[in-house]
Amino acid sequence: MTDSLDRDPILELRGVNKSFGAVQVLHDVHFAAYSGEVTALVGDNGAGKSTLVKCIAGIHPIDSGTYLFNGGPVNVHSPRDASALGVEIVYQDLALCNNLDIVQNLFLGREKRGRFVLDEPGMEELTARTLTNLSVRTVTSFRQKVASLSGGQRQTIAIAKAVLWNSKVVILDEPTAALGVAQTAQVLELVRRLARAGLAVVLISHNMNDVLAVSDRVCALYLGRVAAEVRTAETTHSQIVELITTGQSGTSQKGPPLSPHHADVATPTAAAPVVADILPPAASAASSSNGEPG
Amino acid sequence: MKSVQLVDQPVPLNGEMPPTAARAPAAGERFGLGGHARSYVVRVRGGNMGALPAILGLIVLCVVFAVLRPSFISKTNFANLFTQGAAITIIAMGLVFVLLLGEIDLSAGFASGVCAAVMATLLTNNGQSWWVAMLAALATGAIIGLVLGFAVARIGIPSFVITLAAFLALQGVVLLIIGNGGNISIRDKTIIAIANKNLPPALGWALFAIAVIGYGSVQTARIVTRRAHGLSHTTYSVVAARIAALALVGGAAVYFLNLQRSRNSAIVSLRGVPVIVPMIVALLVFWTYVLTSTRFGRHVYAVGGNAEAARRAGIDIIRIRVVGFVICSTMAAMGGIVAASRATSVDPNAGGSNTLLYAVGAAVIGGTSLFGGKGRILDAVLGGAVIAVIDNGMGLMGYSAGIKYVVTGSVLALAASVDALSGSRRY
Known part of the structure; x- marks a missing residue:
């Protein structure tokens, strides 16, 4: 896989502003997501994460700024526009119907039609293929009702639903917030696998361990501004926490000082050292913990 | 630019991942009789009783009535059961749609009365042919459903309140059409044949x-x-x-x-x-097909299960809700026609007294959930049979209407408790 620094981002927001009435929530925000990479979006409550995601999803129109997809400016005014581009969002409160089975949920709203009846065998076959590709185990039957699944399995189904439709960017809103240890590991593994399959993954998380374990780059929001956009491998747990809580870093013990606004890792001219390849979760966690004190 | 096409071309994953889908069902796996019986037991134990309570109740009731009153199993009474339960069963079929959406239609009973009154007026007072009168009745039902659905889905009035209002208003409409103390008799042979031939x-x-x-x-x-x-x-x-x-x-x-x-x-x-039997079977097959094998049916379940998820999946939940109410009221019209045919007349109380509660009771006793998202058209038929058997059997035993209502109400309360207790496992 080529290094992302040589490539343009698949999704890019430049100089985005967004106000709700008198309150400006996003100030001149720059955000980019790259195919084959996991970009973590971090920030404290009220930092503007949700608003930014809703702008990307087309739920909130942006006041000013540019929305670039695949290098070209696009207009995204509704969730449908975003879906049409291949941008899918997996929300925190999983958008699944408990009373429907796995196949029915995956194809909800986009059911395959046969001549007289729904093409159930066709949909089940595709479900089997997709879930097998995503290495989803522990599901005894694809005709199981979602109500009978565990939290991790449901999260997996919600993610599978987002990537089933040839999507290019998947945004995961706190995918591990309600999960146990084993299930979290399962979902994080899936996140890595999505990136390896070539998707641009945006991970919103409050859990620094998750961020360090799976992300390739971190975008930290502070009071509606991008505090920093850095490579995960070059940063530490405490630096990220500092960025989230104070909006700046540099007083940290280790690691290079981080440039504040618009850290230019997103552009090919960046001076940041090249990270050879996307690291598997274990390796990336290990490398980042190297730079971590204690 | 690399892009994933999970739909058409499964993306091969690199070998680092453990062998996949360890416990997913093996391709071409078969489930024989034994496997079926086992999975059924598991389902019932898990709280998903399905049609079991209704079928067991039906058997118990039939045995009890047959022992206590041998005339219950006479040929004549057996045929009567079908025609007695028909109107309620048909109204209950429509209610299943509304219940699946997590709503309620309290006006279905009087909607059936209004539609029957419209039909009777056109037939007897205006001398229209039977099919014009019948179509007018069905159209009246559709319009009532459209108004109710619009009020619930677009304006956002709770269905309990708006259909309660409609319950009262439609009761008045029946009175206005027929006149206080009046009665319109039906003489058209085709209409009478529905429930009598x-x-x-x-x-x-x-x-x-x-x-x-x-x-x-x-x-x-x-x-x-x-x-x-x-x-x-x-x-x-x-x-x-x-x-x-x-x-x-x-x-x-x-x-x-x-x-x-x-x-x-x-x-x-x-x-x-009885002519009504193949009609009910046809309605059962048609609406079951709509619910289980069409996009619309799938979306009805989705809206009832999680409306927000359905909306995010791009489903027009307003349209689904409106159509659900239209189906309910149109089926109520059909039930009203059957009831009018059986009585060969329409009086100001048409669709009143116990009609609605029996119909809701039929759907719930059959296994349709009051919480939305779970139910089948078959439930209406099974529950309708239970209600018809109670009504008929208690009548033969010579019990008063008061006792009949108490027993039917208790059975409905029992069914609703089963529904509520199965809770989150109810799907």
């Missing part, structure tokens, strides 16, 4: 054969296509058992109904399957 015995057997063969081919075709796709499927023995069960129960029913019921067959012959 029987099929010729040969036609009864022919329709029975068509039903069994149709059911058998649908079941067999399912196995064939699933096997062709390499999916888990049931064995032919299971399908054979199902067909045999249908043929046995249906065949016995047709046989009994074809026996001579008239006391003096020389004067008037009374035999054959």
Whole structure:
């Protein structure tokens, strides 16, 4: 896989502003997501994460700024526009119907039609293929009702639903917030696998361990501004926490000082050292913990 | 630019991942009779009782009434059961749609009354032909449903409140159409035939054969296509058992109904399957098809299960809700026509008293959840049968209407408790 620094981002927001009435929530925000990479979006409550995601999803129109997809400016005014581009969002409160089975949920709203009846065998076959590709185990039957699944399995189904439709960017809103240890590991593994399959993954998380374990780059929001956009491998747990809580870093013990606004890792001219390849979760966690004190 | 196409070309994953889908069902796995029985037991234990309470209740009630009052199982009474339960069953079928959406329609009873009154007026007072009157009744039902659905889905009035308002208003409309203390009798032969005539015995057997063969081919075709796709499927023995069960129960029913019921067959012959029976079967098959095999049906379940998820999946939940109410009120109109046909007249209380509560009771006793997202059209038929049996059996025992209502209410309360107690496992 080529290094992302040589490539343009698949999704890019430049100089985005967004106000709700008198309150400006996003100030001149720059955000980019790259195919084959996991970009973590971090920030404290009220930092503007949700608003930014809703702008990307087309739920909130942006006041000013540019929305670039695949290098070209696009207009995204509704969730449908975003879906049409291949941008899918997996929300925190999983958008699944408990009373429907796995196949029915995956194809909800986009059911395959046969001549007289729904093409159930066709949909089940595709479900089997997709879930097998995503290495989803522990599901005894694809005709199981979602109500009978565990939290991790449901999260997996919600993610599978987002990537089933040839999507290019998947945004995961706190995918591990309600999960146990084993299930979290399962979902994080899936996140890595999505990136390896070539998707641009945006991970919103409050859990620094998750961020360090799976992300390739971190975008930290502070009071509606991008505090920093850095490579995960070059940063530490405490630096990220500092960025989230104070909006700046540099007083940290280790690691290079981080440039504040618009850290230019997103552009090919960046001076940041090249990270050879996307690291598997274990390796990336290990490398980042190297730079971590204690 | 790399892009994933999970739909058409599964992305091969690199070898670092452990072997996949360890416990996913093996391709082409088959489920025989034993496997079916086991999975059914697991389902019932898990709180998903399905039709079990209704069927058990039906058997118990029939045995009790048959022992206490032998005339309950007479040929005449058996045929009566079908015509007595028909109107309520048809209204309950429509209510299943509204209940699936997690709503309620309290006005379905009087909607049926209004539609019956419209039909009777056109038939008797305006001399219209039966099909004009019938279409007008159905259209009236559709319009009522449209107004209710719009009020619930677009304006956002809770269905309980708006249909309660409609309950009162439509009661008034029936009074206005018919006039206080009035009564419009129906003399049209076609309309009267709906709930009062029987099929010729040969036609009864022919329709029975068509039903069994149709059911058998649908079941067999399912196995064939699933096997062709390499999916888990049931064995032919299971399908054979199902067909045999249908043929046995249906065949016995047709046989009994074809026996001579008239006391003096020389004067008037009374035999054959009531005309209403194939009509109910046809409605059952049609609406089951709509609910289980069309996009609309799937979306009805989705909106009832999680409206927000349905909205995010791009489903027009307003449209689904409105159409649900339209179906409910139109089916109520159909039930009203059947009731009018049975009574051969429409009075100001048409669709009143226990009609609505019996219909809601039928759906819930059959297993349709009041919380939305769970239910089948078959529930309306099974529950309708339970209600008809209670009503009929208690009548034969000579109990007063008061006791009948108490018993029916208790059965409904029991069914609702089963529904509530199965809680989150209810799907």
